[in-house]
Amino acid sequence: MTNNEFDMVNINNQIKKLHSYYSPTIIAEVNNEYVKIAKIKGDKVPWHTHENEDELFYILEGSLVMELEHQEPFIMQKGDVFVVPKGVKHKVNSDKECTILLIESKTTLHTGNVITEITKSIKNQKTHIF
Amino acid sequence: MTNNEFDMVNINNQIKKLHSYYSPTIIAEVNNEYVKIAKIKGDKVPWHTHENEDELFYILEGSLVMELEHQEPFIMQKGDVFVVPKGVKHKVNSDKECTILLIESKTTLHTGNVITEITKSIKNQKTHIF
Numbered sequence: 001m002t003n004n005e006f007d008m009v010n011i012n013n014q015i016k017k018l019h020s021y022y023s024p025t026i027i028a029e030v031n032n033e034y035v036k037i038a039k040i041k042g043d044k045v046p047w048h049t050h051e052n053e054d055e056l057f058y059i060l061e062g063s064l065v066m067e068l069e070h071q072e073p074f075i076m077q078k079g080d081v082f083v084v085p086k087g088v089k090h091k092v093n094s095d096k097e098c099t100i101l102l103i104e105s106k107t108t109l110h111t112g113n114v115i116t117e118i119t120k121s122i123k124n125q126k127t128h129i130f
Numbered sequence: 131m132t133n134n135e136f137d138m139v140n141i142n143n144q145i146k147k148l149h150s151y152y153s154p155t156i157i158a159e160v161n162n163e164y165v166k167i168a169k170i171k172g173d174k175v176p177w178h179t180h181e182n183e184d185e186l187f188y189i190l191e192g193s194l195v196m197e198l199e200h201q202e203p204f205i206m207q208k209g210d211v212f213v214v215p216k217g218v219k220h221k222v223n224s225d226k227e228c229t230i231l232l233i234e235s236k237t238t239l240h241t242g243n244v245i246t247e248i249t250k251s252i253k254n255q256k257t258h259i260f
Contacts, residue, residue: 011188012209030186030213030233033163056160058141079142083160103160103233 011037015060015099022118024102024110024125036102036110036125040064043093048112053105055084062098067091141167145190145229152248154232154240154255166232166240166255170194173223178242183235185214192228197221 014027014037022044024036037060047069057066058081066082067073069089076082084090104110111119144157144167152174154166167190177199187196188211196212197203199219206212214220234240241249 008204008206008210008212010207010209011211028186028211028213030184031163031235033161033233035186035211035233054160056158056165074138076138077140079140080138081141081158081165082138083158103163103165105161 011060011101015039018099021097023120024104026122026125029106032106033103034106034108034122034125036104037099038102039097039099040092040094041097042095044116044118045091045093046111046114046116047089047091048114049089050084050086050104050108050112052086053108054086055090055108056103057082057084057092058101058103060099060101062094062096064092064094064098064100067093141190141231145169148229151227153250156252156255159236162236163233164236164238164252164255166234167229168232169227169229170222170224171227172225174246174248175221175223176241176244176246177219177221178244179219180214180216180234180238180242182216183238184216185220185238186233187212187214187222188231188233190229190231192224192226194228194230195223197223 009027018039021039021041024038026034026036028035059076059078064076065073066076067090139157148155148169151169151171154168156164156166158165189206189208191208194206195203196206197220
């Protein structure tokens with residue numbers, strides 16, 4: 001059965017298509033937000049801030065260390081959902097491979113106001129799957 | 131380890147707290163959207179439209195029949211993500227229990243412009259967990 005003119009995606013299939021770490025990939029858009037998936041392994045995400053946008057993290061596989069400025073780091077496990085409020089400086093890392101779902105505004109740069117070797121433009125976040 | 135001043139929720143734990151069908155429950159808010167979980171069993175969701183808002187469906191457990199006006203119904207399976215674009219009349223049903231995650235604008239009424247026995251206000255969508 002097909003869904004005719006609109007596209008349905010399966011998150012588990014999309015995860016299999018993720019071939020590199022730190023490459024958020026847009027799987028859907030809803031209103032002003034993008035839903036993205038990404039794999040993280042290591043500590044390459046820099047401290048950064050999204051001044052005007054919240055960012056939701058949902059752990060699909062593995063676990064992730066979430067660090068917020070001026071707070072103790074905490075561990076997110078599979079199924080955990082956490083929203084980094086706008087304006088809060090943060091970074092994430094993971095010793096082992098971790099797969100996450102993100103909800104971010106279409107205007108959000110995934111490394112915020114910081115450009116590093118892992119920074120991808122929105123255009124490049126679309127290239128993997130679309 | 132705690133996450134200090136901000137709240138983290140675990141979706142699997144929240145699903146266990148869902149005690150009735152057709153009761154979308156807000157688990158997070160990000161920018162202008164609510165993330166909700168709900169269980170569906172049966173065919174009580176009426177045909178309805180959200181004129182100005184897209185609505186994202188993500189199947190966490192089970193399967194769901196998605197019906198869009200003027201199109202063949204299609205089945206969503208676990209892991210499937212589908213966005214009902216704003217203005218598209220739709221309904222969903224499931225013979226067996228199905229657990230879904232929804233992303234909806236804060237202004238969205240979950241049964242759109244149609245009020246039925248299952249319609250819940252946003253306030254009532256918060257009461258289960260918060």
